[in-house]
Amino acid sequence: MALSTAGATPPFPTVILFDWHGTLVDTHDAMYQAIEEMLAQLDELDLMRHILPEGQAKTEEDEKLIRYIRIFRHLHPKVLAEQRISRTDIFDVLFGDNDLANAIAHRAYDRCYHNHYGSVAPFQDGMHDYLCYLKKLGIKIGVVTNRSGEFLAPELAKVDNGRWQNLFDFTLGGDEAPRYKPAPHGLLHAIERLGETADTRVWYVGDSLTDMITASKANITSVFYNGALWDDNWFEYVFSAADHADHSPTAIANSFDQLIDLVETAGSACSEQPIATNLLNQRPARLPPLTPPPPREEPDWHPAVANLTYPRIVLFDWHATLVDTLDAMYHAVDDMLKDLREMGLLDHLVPSASCKSPDDSRLVEYVRENLSLHPKIKLDRKISRTDIFEILFADNQEAKQIAHQGFNRHYRNYYGTALPFEPKVKQVLQGLRQLGLTVGVITNRDREFFSHELATIEGTGWNELFDTEICGDDTERRKPHADQIYKAADNLGSGIGRDIWYVGDSTTDVIAAKSAGITSVFFNGALWDQPWLNTIFPGSERYPHKPDVVVNDFSEFWALVLACRNIQRK
Structure with a gap:
């Protein structure tokens, strides 16, 4: 250079x-730990309302940073992995020229930095x-x-x-x-x-x-x-x-x-x-050049394109795929877990030894001891309600049904606001329909909540965008069972095949799609890296189900659809 x-x-x-x-100097570890701690406090600091709209972002990367922090309340994994961007740059992206918001953010950061600084x-x-x-x-x-x-x-x-x-x-x-x-x-x-x-x-x-x-x-x-x-x-x-x-x-x-x-x-x-x-002549001796940080290992979805069948039907999960309702969802899950003993579910938590991974085991043990989610899970905001219940109760269908009913009781206290997960989600859905594809939703959300969110999102609602909608209470068994997928296909008068895609953000969505024999598209909106995806989708005898393809956002999904369309034409 x-x-x-x-x-x-x-x-x-x-x-x-x-x-x-x-x-x-290098104080990266302490700095990033303090920023993560501070971002978890955005709501109580009343800073969420001061975050710039994504449309005012100066670059595409800034737009992604704003969106990720708005949804998950912490830094994009790529930012954490590379540790290249400064705290001040992060605040400038979030708050622009808003001196008041910047001052509040810097003061909050300083309080958090007390807990981490020292290594320099x-x-x-x-x-x-x-x-x-x-x-x-x-x-x-x-x-x-x-x-x-x-x-x-x-x-x-x-x-x-x-x-x-x-x-x-x-x-x-x-x-x-x-x-x-x-x-x-x-x-x-x-x-x-x-x-x-x-x-x-x-x-x-x-x-x-x-x-x-x-x-x-x-x-x-x-x-x-x-x-x-x-x-x-x-x-x-x-x-x-x-x-x-x-x-x-x-x-x-x-x-x-x-x-x-x-x-x-x-x-x-x-x-x-x-x-x-x-x-x-007194100049210090030259030193070897610096070496760049190791790159984050991004999920690689491109090799799967040639193996995918171009879809006739595209079905989507709702929460954390098409829309963001994370605040309400995590509040309701945490309230429900406090009632585990009263609901008779505490004794139905799976033994830790039966869990898929050490992380799942720790989740179960923390819930068993504290009747709440671990603070890190609530901070990360990356795991779905259904996946939490799958980890806690495994194949115990009756326990999961009771848990979902308990969740619904508490969700009534919080639901109402659903935001598009990305700014151009609606345009993607409209684009799929313009390509002549059939589009639907399959969600574990109960219909009383889904119908309200569908009718009110972006003010005018998205009712006209879907040819079928299957909710959690429309079938006897919810995802990860395939019942909802079968019902959607039946509603559409379609057989089951690889030309039906199901796009969802959770292991539950992948299991449902693979069990039904359709194409599974994992929507990696939480931006898990490849090692983590290998952990949650081990492809083992006990846990065989893996997605057919991984997309990190809707621009990648749209490119995937068009690539498959071009392959079909050729």
Whole structure:
């Protein structure tokens, strides 16, 4: 990657100000743990109403981040796996220019960070020597960060065995500035305190889009420290967005060696006071280049395309596939579990040894001991009500029926709001019908709830989009039994075959489809990675059912339908 995105060398710096986390030091684990804890509090902080509509997202990736946090109240698994995006960038995506929401979010994050901070290390080897070399070149150095001063001071005292404490001419924490980045106030304050003028001879080195916007607003030189090793396509994609185009970095450095190269190049171009040869000879030895983080292992659905039969009929699950009703669902499940003893179900929980996986075993034991879901399950919001009941009661049909009835009693206290799981779900359903396909819904939701949600979603409802709707109380047995699929086919006057697809987000949906002999499309809206999918779909003798294909969102699903259509035509 080129060092300078503009093609011109910036002026030799009188001051270099640095971001802290992700630039000078690595505190990723603590930072991401604190963000996850803070996002779980969005409702009680009254921040959900301040999250930007997905239509106002600046990029497609921002749109996905907003949607995932809105639905699941925690970070997209890809963000967690890569650990490349800063806390400030996340808040900027969620709340934009809303200073009040950003301030509440940062304060809540600081409270959560109390529970996790302490581990801090130089972001790369040789950092102390690099900083000392900059000082020898006569450059003032400082830190301007959104990290609270109460954390910055102890981290500065601890990092590299305390060797950094006297290196910096000025440090400023986020709570010590009038406004958090991307507002330029912190940078301008630091420059004033250092007795300098805010111009291109002041450099700000940071690892995030927010840092570049902050430097641009302060009218100083912005240097993107690319410790995460984003590729050229990423920079082109991010800084081509309308609101980002004016904030492209002046230069990009993939390591501190490249940053020093940039400083020395600027010095050699400075005719007034070039860097003395004896100082250049004191440059720290070059170190091996950084290596990128391991990629997240994404589910691979493409090889299955050629093996799928183009559908005549597409049936969908409702909750967590077409619509989001997670808040109401988890409230009702947790209330129902408190009644397990009164409903006579406590003694019907399966033995832990009979569970499919250690995670299932832990779920059962936690419910047995606490009569509630484990907090992590409620935080993750990734497992369906029906899958929970399958784990708790296995093949005990009578116990599951009682559990569903108990759930319905409590769901009446919460249901009413159903949102499209993705913004373009309705257009996909309309598109399927325009292709001449028959479309239906199969849900374990009882009809009294489903009918209301179907009639009220997006204000006008989706009644005209489906040729058949089968609810949990329409058949004697619910999913994972195939009864509802058979009833849907009967309603449509269709035989059973691979040209019927069932699209659902749970293991229960997959078992029902495979048991009926139709095509199973697993909708991975929760974005499980491949190792996790291998765990929940082991393909063993005891648990043989695996989906025919996995899609992560409706754009992938639509592409899958069209690919199968093209194969059929050929």
